[in-house]
Structures are given as structure tokens and as C-alpha cells.
Amino acid sequence: MRKYLVMLRVGLRNTMAYRTAVAGRLCMYTAFILIFFSLWRDIYQDGGVEGLTLNQMLWYLCMTELCAFACRSNVFRQMNDDIKNGSIAYQLNRPMNYGAYHLLSSLGDMAFSFVVFGALAVVLGLITVGPLTTFRLESVPLVLLSVLLSIVINFHMMLALGLTAFVWEENTAVILIHSKLLFILGVFVPVEFLPAWAQTIAKCLPYSYVGWAPAKLLVAFDWQNCLNLLAGQVFWVVTLVLLSNWALSGARRALQINGG
């Protein structure tokens, strides 16, 4: 276990060492929120949308952007590099689980991002629309749990997608499609905003449990909904952990290492 904690610490230190990159990401996050705020403010000129007020919608966006983009891991690119430059051969030989190694080394970065971007999200929300009108203090621990589950879901989706580098020589398109699906299915708009047929599809896919679930809990908390959303997230965590481990062991068997 100690070796994994070391990986976590190394990941955290790495992130803190590249302050300019963090500053750039913070600027990007601020720009996204302000652009979306401008867009939704214009849309809300004609009244409410799907039962959410502008105040709730802006806080919803702050939360979804935080979960889906600010706290996403770099595992896809790292795995791509490992597989394409051959260093996967060394990584797999190490006395640790390859997936757990990436998860722990990313967690340091993700924890740091969550704190820093979370603080920025609160500031941006307060500046643009004021305090969340539907905020409930008792929802905080459950929202935090939901954020944690959403980060794990997103991480394992990226891990599984990163393994496509074993099959295709160039897999950039895969991650592009993944990020757009995330965006459409819950990050930019609540799932309730989609037509009925698309809502059914969205709720059957893990994408909506990355942004929509924690943001929905934050802006429109109720106990029944909370249990359903958390149960959905737990289901997808278990499914994706099993799926990515199965895919990883398959990839390991198919791996051919030549030379020294």
C-alpha cells in the first residue's frame, strides 16, 4: 500500500511544480464558465428552462465543469505514450497493479484540482449569480461522495479508452468523441433538458453520471433522487473497474515485447 501512497504524493508534487500550467487551466475554466453564463443568461431571458432557474443552472455548470474537465485525469495520454513508445513493457513489470498505479498517481493531481478549481467555482458562482438559492447543508457530504464517484467513473472510462492504443495505431478520435459525449450528456445541459428518447439513452450510459449526477444533487437535492443517482454511480464504478481490468489483462496477454 505504501508504494501507492508514494505514487499519490508524487502526482501531487508534479501538479504543484507546474504552476503556470495550473494557472492556464484556471483561466480556461474561468473563461468556460463566463462564456456559458453569457449564453444561458441570454437563453433565460424568456424565463425558466426545465424547472431550473438561472441561479441553479450556473451552479450546475460550475459543478459539471469541475467534475468532468477540471478534475479529469491525464491517464489517456499517459497510456497512449506508454504503449506507443514501448515503456509499457517496463510499467507492466513493476510490482504494482498498472491501473492502480495510474489511478493513484492521478489522484494527487485530481485532489489538488478539486480543491483549487472548487474554490474558483464557488467564487465564480457567487460573483455571477450569488449564493445557490436551493443550497442544503445536509447535501454536502453526499455531493462530495458523488463527486468522488464521478471522478472514479471518468478515470476508468479514460483508462478503458486508453487501451484502444493496443488496437489502433492512432486513437485520438476516441477521446474526442468521449469528451463530446460527456459534454452533451449532462455537462452542458441537465439530462432533463434532452428529449425523452435521449434522456432514456443518457441514463443508461455512464457519461451522465460524471457531470449530471453530482450537479443535480447540488442544485436540486432530494433524498429519493439522491439514492437513485448514487446507486447508479456505484453501479458504473463497479462495472467500469471490472471492464477496464478485464481489458487490461487481455491487452497484457496480447502484448508482444521484442528486443531489449
Added chain:
Amino acid sequence: MKTLRILVKYFKINLSSAMEYRASFLGQAVGMVVSNAAFVLFWMIAFDRIGGAIGGYDFRDVMFLWSVTPFAYGLCMVCFENCNNLTRMIVTGELDTYLLYPGRLLLNILCARSSVIAWGDVGYGIILFAVTQNAGPGQWALFLLCGALGAVLVAATLVLFHSFSFFFGSTEVLSSLAVEFIVDFSIYPKGIYPIAVRVVMLTLIPATFIAHIPLELVRDFHPLKLLLLIGFTVLFTAAACGLFHLGLKRYESGNAIVTRL
């Protein structure tokens, strides 16, 4: 004319290099088209739910923004992808190789690399324009011309921001932000932004000239507006090139031995 010949030569070489790996080329391009198409679905739903206009733009207007912007950005990355690497080349002294080349230095640098995946953006822009705009030959000509001018403007903006590296050290992050802002300001209706942002869109990040003026031209053509677009592109590009060459005087060789394959 000589410049254009060099540009065409580079384009042919880069294209044939990409076509060496056909499956990968097609996979990436198609992936990009599918990924971009997800947004069409979003806007269809948004306009269906809200009705009317957003920021003074209707669905067709927004689709125009979403066709001309990827087309211009994609074309820029197909022809001048190396503009993304300028800061690294300046900071690490990798410009040495290009300084020895005959012909225009900046053109040689920018055209040296081409993005394969950007072909998806180019294709997507053309398909979306064809499907949503019901355009006649004149509008097609304007779309292609404005897209080409937009590609030059995207490249010029990147050159401008990367050239600051000659004076202030690495501006990698600033340049990445510039790309993000160009795209974001171009794909959403202009009317949603406050006045201060619209001023930025007319100057430092010329998104208005990349997407919004082309929209006005295609909807209601006016020769003066077209001249304004061409004039601004020429001036902005000249300013970016000027800053690059001014900065070049401060460039220090890396004395690095570089192998170019």
C-alpha cells in the same frame, strides 16, 4: 506567386505523407467529424426547446458559425500546424534549421507540419455548410474565401502570441488560451457577450473576423464589408509577421544538433 508555389508544394508533401497511413488518416478524420456533429444535436435540442433566437442568431446562423469556424481552424492546422510549436522552437533554439532554408522563413516554419485530424474539421465544416445553409454558388464562394481568410487569421494570431516568447520567455500557456478563445468566441452568437469581450473579438482575438463578419457577408453581401475583412486580415497578418521578425533579432541559437525526418 513564389510563396503560393511553396505553400502548394508543402501541402502536397504533407498530404501524401498523411495518406501513407490511410486507415489512420480516415479514422482520425471521421472521428473528428462525429465528435463535432455532437454539437449539432445540442443546438437542435436547444432551439427546439427555447424557440426563437439566442443572442440574435437563429439555428441556421449558429450552424454557419459551426461550419466556418472548424473549416477555418482545420485549414489552418492542415497548412500551418507548426504554428503550435513556435514557442518550443524559440525557447529551445530549434529555429536554427529553418534559418538556413532559402525563401520565406516564417512560411517554411509554419508549413513544415500538417495535422491529419484537422482534415476532419475541414470536412465537417464543408458538410455542415452544405446540409444546413442551402447555399447558392455565390455563398459557397464566400464561405470558402472567408474560411481561407479565417485560416490565415488563426495562424497569424498564433504567430503573434508565440512571438511574445522572444521577449518574455515561454508563452505556451498564453498561446493555448488564445486558441481556445478564438474557437469559443467564434462558435457562440456574438450577441451573448458583453461589450468589452466584443472589443477583444475585434482586435487581439479576431473571432469577429473569422466567423461573425463572414456570417453577415453570406446573409447580406456588401463589397465594402468584404474589403474590410480582407484589409483586416492583411494588416493583422503583417503585424504578426512583423512582431515575429522583430523578435527574431533577439533569438539565440541553441547550437542543438537536430535530425529532421
